Ligand code: SF4
């Protein structure tokens with residue numbers, strides 16, 4: 001895999017290399033100020049991620065526009081979906097559709113919270 | 121734009137599926153656990169991840185290595201994509217899938233989610249949002265996969281979930297009664313979406329009172345898995361369903377959990393009931409393995425394939441037909457918008473004059489509310505106001521929505537919940553953008569400053 005690493009850029013998280021836990025503790029100081037620092041990091045991440053969330057969303061809306069132009073705005077216009085119902089002799093929420101496309105299994109897991117799974 | 125970081129992965133171990141007990145903590149027998157893990161050697165205890173966790177599953181005080189409670193974790197991977205130190209790792213099935221691709225008997229199918237087509241380019245030097253559709257199909261084909269676009273299955277989801285929602289409206293809003301509505305009598309409004317597996321597990325663990333409200337329609341990937349091994353096997357690929365190996369390619373780490381839910385073997389149950397496979401066939405899941413967008417990139421790299429240099433030409437095939445409604449599933453508000461396009465058409469008898477329901481879009485607001493007037497064909501154009509809400513990011517917003525519903529349970533008809541802020545485009549399986557080191561600068565001792 002060495003070769004591919006050269007072909008496509010690929011970076012380790014840069015801070016990980018720069019700072020060990022001890023360095024981090026020294027740098028941040030486990031003190032009140034460190035709490036303020038963590039808070040700052042979170043705000044910074046939230047700010048930065050907005051830019052790539054926006055770009056990725058725009059990509060999807062661009063795809064949507066492309067499809068709207070060829071009369072494929074809504075799912076009921078998908079001919080492949082209609083073929084599925086035809087071939088399987090069913091319709092939305094029909095018997096076969098219920099078997100394959102719906103679930104009845106949602107599990108109440110709340111009362112299991114206290115039972116001892118380990119902390120990994 | 122910043123670069124993309126490498127995320128460490130680990131293969132599942134025998135313990136990952138649990139032992140013989142029906143339950144271990146919150147996990148049922150066979151359900152994958154420990155999908156997201158904090159590497160104790162690399163965690164510096166900066167505490168950043170705890171702010172991104174929707175279920176307060178991460179324990180540890182400042183400066184001490186943190187750990188995840190398997191019981192509470194919904195495997196969303198938000199901690200992983202936001203850890204500034206790259207200390208969090210993901211369970212990966214890359215090795216298993218590489219082996220399958222070499223097995224001449226296996227008919228290996230790639231099932232790529234909407235949000236992967238706007239992120240995979242980043243792993244190869246592209247910009248976030250670069251649309252990779254035909255290039256991605258061609259890359260999968262070159263790697264040895266057949267294609268079945270999850271977007272096609274997402275359209276199926278809308279047809280099913282839209283029909284279900286309309287039945288609920290007829291029963292609960294319009295007061296209709298009848299045999300075909302009996303089922304929804306046990307499922308009151310508001311209707312909650314079911315396609316985000318992290319949200320579903322969150323509800324099952326922390327808000328079981330919401331379970332009757334969650335749509336019974338499966339997620340697109342799970343519909344796709346079941347249809348691949350029944351309908352597509354028989355009518356499109358003409359393959360023995362037992363040879364089909366379904367690989368969903370997702371922006372999501374919680375989908376790894378979802379695929380292991382024991383009830384998601386519907387194709388097997390159906391085929392057996394129809395005597396299309398021998399009765400003694402051992403059970404198989406609808407989705408055999410899950411790749412995150414990062415994992416898919418890793419497979420491409422191992423095979424020396426760069427999707428960005430693949431041809432952008434391709435004929436439209438039955439298995440890759442999809443609509444705009446399906447592709448926007450990957451953005452927060454998208455499932456709602458997609459469902460409304462079809463529900464509006466069915467209820468009113470006409471297409472929306474403008475399919476863009478921009479009100480429900482976006483990534484800035486935690487909770488978006490909107491009211492959509494829909495004229496009813498069956499009632500001579502009488503208008504009902506469909507009240508909807510979009511929960512964008514689960515961390516604190518689920519509690520808020522539940523609070524609002526306790527105050528007034530008639531507040532909404534339809535609620536979309538996405539665990540990840542911005543929707544699947546920001547999922548825990550997406551390429552991870554480094555934040556660089558600038559944020560640390562003021563903290564660093566002078567000799568370490570770049
Ligand atoms: S964000 Fe990363 S380094 Fe910081 S406490 Fe969490 S796992 Fe550890």
Ligand code: SF4
Pocket residue numbers: 156172173174175176177178188192193194195196197198199200
């Ligand atoms: S994967 Fe999600 S639920 Fe699990 S610890 Fe990380 S942020 Fe919390």
